[in-house]
Amino acid sequence: MGQNPSLIAGYMEELYRLQVSEVAEVTIQRLLALVVMGEDKQQIEKGPHGYHFKRSTFSQNGTSAMTSNGNLVTIDKVWHLAEMNDALLGPRPALKHLCMSFSLFKLLRRRFARYPLVEAGSEKAFHFVRGILLTDGADADPEAVFRVITDELSFAWDFYYSSHPISHLGKWLPIMSIMTSLFTMAFCIFIVITLAWKILPEYKDYRVMSCELTCGEQDNDRFHDIGSILFVLVPTISLLLVVLLGEVWEIISYVCSNWTKVTLVCAYTAKPSWQKSRIMRRLIACFLWCRCKLMNYWGDKMGMTSLLDPCKRKGHIRHLFRLSKAMKPTKIPKPVKAALINSLKGSNGQLSNGIASLQKCHLRDDIRWACNGEGTSDIILVWHIATCIFEIRHMHDPSERHSSPDENDDMITAIHLSKYCAYLLASCPELLPDDTPWSKELYKSAKKITDSVLGSTDMRCFEFDRMMQLLSEKSKSNEVVCKGVQLGKQLVDGIQNENKGWNMLAEFWSEMMLYVAPSDNTKAHAKAIARGGELITILWALLTHAGIIRRPEHDNVV
Template structure:
């Protein structure tokens, strides 16, 4: 027995000794150096992923992708801080530590296409700057302790523009903040307050005559005399002269000037037969106007009426709804970039030039650094310096540094490529083309600009309609281990009944009815009743448009549409546009209520409360119904026999029964439903919650945001319901 105890004690002691030995080995200088090198490589790799896939979040409404990018964005920042701390606290010597530290500071500048994860990050721009000051202080201390050598000086020259990356990111955060938006849009807001007066009696949207909407202002370096005059004029400003002047000179490119350009590239009979090039400038000018809503500025009613005439013209040209949506898509892309990327600062007057200089220094400096510095470094390595093993005559330290350099070069080249084909570059080139006669006379320059402007590798948005079906998802219960009162503090809760269906493609058939609805109502919004009046169905069905909340209206019609879909199906749904419009929009508005009620007219919590009540109603009324067919039959019986009109589910069943009882053919009812859902979607589009729409731009965008931008330009507002 004692021998067994001695064996057990010996085994325990041996295990403890081995654990102690492993712990000590992890604390050796070589182990700490290996840890630093691994972390530096991981950070470089994360930056490369963020650069390549950063802009994908606006092109894909994918929660897993958003979580992955958020994890990379957040983790890389903490890893940089942690790795710099390991370097500054290291008790060993290694001449490459300052090199890696400098690159960590470069990575702290983040990627150009992913400067922030959310709008809240923009308001913390001062915090970001102070973090940089603290980090650069630690790196400077590390450089001093390591000693300044000739190779290190040459490397520092290569990285002399490193602070510009961080400063540029800080500037982009500041501009995207609330105060920054007000600052940069002040001159446009003041200019647009009187712009409409310059074209009274001489307005032609087909030629853009009278549309002096600003596209680009080419700023020049002011002379000392100009600076003095500007300060003198500012000193004389007194109330009420609070307007920030913006004079239309030769340096200002307007929409009217773009359309008047006689260069072959922009002529309809020349290189712009489909107006896509000119529309790039149009989208950029409209983006400037839309940005006013995020700054607390507003346009006058005549200014909105002028823009509404422009929208009507876009629709009037054949399949103009496609062109109008193309303009809005590109406009929202500019808006996304101004909030979530560095492009707004890069493409300022001198920003892109600095970017080109950075690229040149990178292309020249990296080979020089590798070719000249590292041979000197290997031949002058101190004997007591800690280094990892060598392989093939090359030290691991050298290989790690080369790997980091190569990743950095790849990241910069990819960012420059994205910048070269971006829509911002296209605007700059087109405006320069409009202002420069020599470019208009150069065939080579016209072909080059045309090639760049027509290059589009990816679609600007996902172009899908998210879907939700109440009758398919009301019984869904999320796993309680994942969504409960404790996890509510860490993630967005998923409530009972919240389960998305497969998204539907945003087809042209779905886009067209919105403009038809706007034009038929002369820009006035109605809660679906106008479509019923046009189809002479108001007496039978208008009661379902006069419910207490829009959430109830949406779900009553959603249930009725689902009943009619199953009881009166179309033989070939793919060829019936009314069927696709009605079913897709019905499930899309139900999706907005279930997942993003902030984009709808009702108070968001009211919508959530009503939705939860509808789920409870559905589970009670349809208890025991396992299939869609059983649920539809149960609702049909309820619609025929129940007189209670206090429940949304019962109201939906009764409306569905009314649709089935109409004597006309099913095709007529699908036409009524398609026009109704199109009109209701336009009705819910106006919103004063601009922030909610901006937040969803980083989540793949929502189709209702495109409609919101459209009606915002036209100054169309929703009238309160008359009870």
């Protein structure tokens, strides 16, 4: 398992070396030969850059082939079996996506192990992601795309922070592990039943200790029993029950694990005899049916905070204890996922810091300056403040708005991504491109000014003009807040159609999220995975597979 990143890196180098035909055709047909399982059974050889598969692993057309010492299960084999209406995989399309997630997890491990990515900057990689994950039709569902990447990150979490990978190292290890758990459970049940059956009914006859009094002349009542046996039985039975529940959870977590599902699917794919056996199909289907919601790695939530929260009032008890509702995780809306996926599809692999979204806005020449800054953190803060101002300006008359569902989606996307970027600055600046201390100081200085403004005006009474006046006065000492107020005024005064404004802001924040996602700070993303994942980590992994591992050199280039 320790050689796995090196093997996968060598495999990908060989796979890309053999591709000489058209980009789109090669991407769909040949890059699907990504390894799922079986690489540990192949013949390997040492090379100048680590371990490599022997050339016999590949056929002449660049696809994977069976070797004499084991079967290499790849994505194309699993998908081919599913598309042939196999009795097991045909009715369960989620299984082929789960195998794709496991294969992508192995590719992502190269990033954590700091192996070079042969697909970095390659058009083939972007066409692969767009052709397989972002295709038109049913597979273009943003929920499905996010599910593939979150399952991939769940495999990464299991690999680095759980014992699931060790349990699947050998054929007999899982069986021995389950047998050990069953034996432990049987022993605990036997002890608990024995104690409950034999001792509890007569617990009054048992004492913890017996004392003999040797002083005094009378021999009567020389022996005294002290303490009830329940003081020993209750902790003992409780401990046994805890051990019993632990072993039950161990078996459930193994049976319901995605690792088990992928292992069974790969074994089924590699063995034609299993495919012909109705008994094996039913047995495997029973394992695949088992699910446990408690094992969900990804909560499908995003943190949110705001420098100008319309609902925030200084003096509330919840703010004294920093329990602001805005800091609590919020479920990621479907429009946000759709906007991010559509932005990636339309980027053609060329990221923009939001300036591309201004092309359809008549104010593009007037607000183009807001996309230039010392880094990305100051640009985020400027646009976040402007988005908050635009939101506050149009929050007073929701009954007068006659917008279509798509226009409401734009508003939801812009507000959520704006507040999520502010949350990253406040809580996870290490996931952003700029220097962490600089980003923290930038956010704190801006927050100090906005908090003083929020404490001076009642947002619930919608004192918009009063708020803008205070912001203009107090932001003179802070360049970022001053620019944010200036941009907010331009958006409010220059965009007469509110829906068009939200559309432009939604496209801007979608582009900005993709722009800040590439990062070489794998340690920060590993920590994010350990605590349950972040939206930006999902985008980071998705862009990695698309061959996008860094941003353009010039921010203002579209």
